[in-house]
Amino acid sequence: xxxxxxNILVDSFPKMLEYGVKVTIPLTxxxxxxxxxxxxxxxxxxxxxxxxxxxxxxxxxxxxRGTPLLVQLYIVFYGLPKVGIVLDAFPAAVVVLGxxxxxxxxxxxxxxxxxxxxxxxxxxxxxxxxxxxxxxHVVLPQAMRTAFPALSNSMIAMLKETSMAATITxxxxxxQAQVINGRVYEPLALYIEAAVIYxxxxxxxxxxxxxxxxxxxxxxxxxx
Amino acid sequence: MKKMIALxxxxxxxxxxxxxxADAATDRLAxxxxxxxxxxxxxxxxxxxxxxxxTGALVGFDTEVAALIAxxxxxxxxxxxxxxxxxxxxVDSGRFDVALNGVGYTEKRQEAYNFSDxxxxxxxxxxxxxxxxxxxxxxxxxxxKTSNSPGSNYAQMALDxxxxxxxxxxxxxxxEMLLQGRAEATLNDKDSVDxxxxxxxxxxxxxxxxxxxxxxAIPMKxxxxxxxxxxxxxxxxxxxxxxxxxAELSIKYFGEDLTKKQEAE
Numbered sequence: 001x002x003x004x005x006x007n008i009l010v011d012s013f014p015k016m017l018e019y020g021v022k023v024t025i026p027l028t029x030x031x032x033x034x035x036x037x038x039x040x041x042x043x044x045x046x047x048x049x050x051x052x053x054x055x056x057x058x059x060x061x062x063x064x065r066g067t068p069l070l071v072q073l074y075i076v077f078y079g080l081p082k083v084g085i086v087l088d089a090f091p092a093a094v095v096v097l098g099x100x101x102x103x104x105x106x107x108x109x110x111x112x113x114x115x116x117x118x119x120x121x122x123x124x125x126x127x128x129x130x131x132x133x134x135x136x137h138v139v140l141p142q143a144m145r146t147a148f149p150a151l152s153n154s155m156i157a158m159l160k161e162t163s164m165a166a167t168i169t170x171x172x173x174x175x176q177a178q179v180i181n182g183r184v185y186e187p188l189a190l191y192i193e194a195a196v197i198y199x200x201x202x203x204x205x206x207x208x209x210x211x212x213x214x215x216x217x218x219x220x221x222x223x224x
Numbered sequence: 225m226k227k228m229i230a231l232x233x234x235x236x237x238x239x240x241x242x243x244x245x246a247d248a249a250t251d252r253l254a255x256x257x258x259x260x261x262x263x264x265x266x267x268x269x270x271x272x273x274x275x276x277x278x279t280g281a282l283v284g285f286d287t288e289v290a291a292l293i294a295x296x297x298x299x300x301x302x303x304x305x306x307x308x309x310x311x312x313x314x315v316d317s318g319r320f321d322v323a324l325n326g327v328g329y330t331e332k333r334q335e336a337y338n339f340s341d342x343x344x345x346x347x348x349x350x351x352x353x354x355x356x357x358x359x360x361x362x363x364x365x366x367x368x369k370t371s372n373s374p375g376s377n378y379a380q381m382a383l384d385x386x387x388x389x390x391x392x393x394x395x396x397x398x399x400e401m402l403l404q405g406r407a408e409a410t411l412n413d414k415d416s417v418d419x420x421x422x423x424x425x426x427x428x429x430x431x432x433x434x435x436x437x438x439x440x441a442i443p444m445k446x447x448x449x450x451x452x453x454x455x456x457x458x459x460x461x462x463x464x465x466x467x468x469x470x471a472e473l474s475i476k477y478f479g480e481d482l483t484k485k486q487e488a489e
Contacts, residue, residue: 015280059231078313086319089304169265169306169314179276179305181396182269185423 009189012180013197016173020197023172027093028159034098035154039105044135046106047113057106064103069164072096077168093165097158105154112147113139145216152209156202163198173197252445253297253452256321261302262294265320268305269394271419272477273326285477286324289343292469293322293442296460307393308373318445321453326413328377329441337443338450340457343464344440344474345482347414348378350433353402359409361433371398371407377438378411395420402429415478437485 124134166175177194266274274284294301314320366386372379374391401407444450464470471481
């Protein structure tokens with residue numbers, strides 16, 4: 001490798017890593033937190049068969065899973081201002097990424113909830129627990145253990161989806177690679193470098209997932 | 225299922241109806257002065273118009289012109305960087321006040337945007353792989369494959385010449401397409417191609433046609449709300465022409481004064 005290319009790689013790594021740490025990671029964490037909350041609520045509404053809300057939830061899941069993330073980002077950031085809703089770039093990215101992933105995660109959690117045998121609920125009622133108490137102490141813990149690998153999957157996927165935020169002007173890791181490329185024109189090297197940084201982040205998440213599964217397994221239930 | 229489809233149709237209709245009314249005319253210039261900032265959209269990956277130097281700072285011809293315009297308006301400049309199609313989408317929706325990105329002033333675009341006066345003339349070049357022998361002018365592009373950004377006037381010129389356009393995002397990618405043989409030609413700004421060649425003098429590409437005098441202006445959202453903004457920007461641009469600052473910037477980034485229309489060679 002010639003000196004120029006090496007210098008470019010060495011110079012650009014900290015710059016890209018900086019955006020990875022300052023933007024990509026916070027974006028992932030915030031969006032995932034939002035997605036988790038929304039997904040739990042939506043899954044539980046369906047599990048509990050709440051009359052009207054259940055239809056609304058299914059509608060939301062249908063539309064969100066049925067349209068591409070890129071289109072959703074465009075609609076929220078460039079389209080909504082036309083009807084008076086103007087969100088800043090970063091918050092818009094959090095909202096769209098969060099709501100988008102939540103639709104998929106809601107289905108994961110719903111499946112996990114339904115996999116917990118109905119006997120658990122009945123047993124809870126028998127000893128006089130309320131529905132909420134049963135959910136919190138009995139059903140959810142078991143369901144979340146089942147859902148854990150799939151939800152980790154969602155988080156890892158979300159980390160990479162953050163690269164779409166560049167289309168709504170969020171300067172993040174991938175866009176930074178394009179910015180540097182706009183000056184030195186070494187796309188292969190720079191994009192591979194960006195990929196490596198994403199890989200480092202995802203490896204950390206995967207390791208965390210592995211640790212999490214091990215810990216959950218010590219209580220019985222789904223084996224790691 | 226049917227109920228959901230009906231519900232969705234109703235929602236969409238409602239949204240479109242509301243958006244028809246919601247575009248109430250507000251004066252954009254007043255809004256800018258009130259918020260104290262001018263939101264300028266640009267790519268940030270296109271040397272020497274808008275790009276980041278080794279320190280990472282945003283520089284370029286358009287970057288500095290935008291700063292001068294904001295100064296003339298008495299507000300701060302706020303740069304927003306994104307890809308070309310998003311820039312157009314943003315100006316359309318009023319998300320961005322203006323876009324300064326060497327935007328070509330074409331008839332077709334006039335219908336969609338309010339443009340400022342022309343402030344510089346870009347020199348267009350037709351670039352092909354070194355080994356190519358049969359493409360010499362734009363007319364030769366008929367039936368050939370070119371590589372350009374969607375929505376760019378370069379893409380439009382190629383389409384008008386009868387070429388098939390493969391869409392990419394940035395100049396770097398366009399050059400890769402040429403070198404890999406995935407595109408047979410590309411149209412772009414001469415100074416941008418020159419900046420590529422200065423980084424990669426060994427690249428096997430060549431310029432076959434030079435077309436000076438491509439007018440560049442600043443697009444704004446179409447409609448009465450940007451009338452006063454356009455008037456102010458035009459006034460500032462004229463001032464910059466008079467005091468030589470515009471020509472100075474042109475020489476700094478393009479090596480020559482491109483602010484007056486050049487004659488075709």
